[in-house]
Amino acid sequence: MAVKIKDVAAHAGVSVGTVSNVLNGRETVSPAAVERVRAAIESLGYVRNDAARQLRAGRSRSIALIVLDVGNPFFAAVARGAEARAADDGYVVLLGSSGADGDHERLYLDQFREQRVAGVLLTPADAGGDVVERLAQAGIPVVLVDEHTADAEVCTVSVDDVEGGHLAVAHLLAQGRRRIGFVAGPLATRQVADRLAGARRAVAEVEGAALEIIETDGMTVLAGRAAGERLRERTDRPDAVFAANDLLAVGLLQALTMLGGIRVPDDIALVGYDDIDFAAATVVPLTSVRQPAEALGSTAVDLLLRQLDGELDPSERQVRFRPELVVRASSG
The missing domain is CATH 3.40.50.2300 (Response regulator)
Structure with missing residues (x-):
């Protein structure tokens, strides 16, 4: 049989109201009574019916x-x-x-x-x-x-993702890169669309720069690896890639460096987005746009x-x- 609040009160030698005050953290109970109530709860294995309490409290x-x-x-x-x-x-x-x-x-x-x-x-x-x-x-x-x-x-x-996309691509352009690939994920996703808008703005500010959109089915490591494998087979590869998130960027790194012998950043510079915990620990530490x-x-x-x-x-x-x-x- 479930232990009820009245059982706790009887065991502790206090009123039901005192037990309720202890459970709800009210400061009107003496320290000695609080200790007796807590000891009774521990001894009896009482578990408060929180659903019922919420209904009564309305919150x-x-x-x-x-x-x-x-x-x-x-x-x-x-x-x-x-x-x-x-x-x-x-x-x-x-x-x-x-x-x-x-x-x-x-x-x-x-x-x-x-x-x-x-x-x-x-x-x-x-x-x-x-x-x-x-x-x-x-x-x-x-x-x-x-x-x-x-x-x-x-x-x-x-987070201002337009600014984030601009930061990423402006950085690549400042390194002298001019053929920028954007590995996008689904373009219907608002965050991806905003990051692309920022990338386009950065490219428009530099004469001779161009932006190629490389769509993927998802925004996972596997999707990034598939995009990297397609890039690896091309002779007209971009000289820099901005990935819409770090998972895509990690997959790209795997396909390009570990499987394809392409040097990052020498052949292709790479920037991700999110600055997830292991971005700094990838095979080539990943430049990324940090979101808090x-x-x-x-x-x-x-x-x-x-x-x-x-x-x-x-x-x-x-x-x-x-x-x-x-x-x-x-x-x-």
């Missing part, structure tokens, strides 16, 4: 985070930042990975709504969809993560909690970080 202590690909170290870092900030206020983060699939995203959202999460942090599978509106109608606050919108009413945390991934996650939780507390000023709803170029051996 959950869990936050949903849905990202495009939890296997991408960038999103893993976003989750770390979100978890750390949520824990500061006694919340937990429930993580879902949509795989950039709208149907999977809707399934997660339905499940998290049933669990009465306090709010949702979301990197949307479809940036042009109506998910924010649907969540708002259900009374669930939402913060878009690694996404920006012109709607000033929507809370967002993002953990700060994105922690800032998103902060915005959400301030929404819940009614303390968020409308002018503070959208936070945009600036990217940083981290130069290593792969670009010369």
Whole structure:
């Protein structure tokens, strides 16, 4: 039989109200009583019925985070930042990975709504969809993560990916490279499109420079390796490549240097994007555009909690970080 709060109270020799005060961290209980209650909880193996407590309080202590690909170290870092900030206020983060699939995203959202999460942090599978509106109608606050919108009413945390693309390609051009390849991933992805826009802007600023778009099916190491194998067979290869993320760049490195005998950066200079944890440890340390991934996650939780507390000023709803170029051996 499950141990109830009245059992804890009887074992500790205190009232049910005192046990409730201890469980909820209220400071109205004497240290001696707190110790007796904690000892009773430990002895009896009491586990609080948090779902029932949330229904009574009208507010959950869990936050949903849905990202495009939890296997991408960038999103893993976003989750770390979100978890750390949520824990500061006694919340937990429930993580879902949509795989950039709208149907999977809707399934997660339905499940998290049933669990009465306090709010949702979301990197949307479809940036042009109506998910924010649907969540708002259900009374669930939402913060878009690694996404920006012109709607000033929507809370967002993002990085200026146009500037990031410009940083990457301007750096390659400054090394004297003129035939730039952009290994893109799906161009319909907003982040990829913005990075491409920045790359195009940098190329337009330098006479004689040209940009070639090399699309891939995904943004994984395997997709990058496939793109690198195609480049390896060409005689008209670009002399520099900007990859839309570091996973693509790692695959390119594998195909070009380990399998193809092409020298990086001598034959092809290479820049990635995200500056994931192992970018500095690749066979040729990877130059990358750094996004503050953990700060994105922690800032998103902060915005959400301030929404819940009614303390968020409308002018503070959208936070945009600036990217940083981290130069290593792969670009010369």
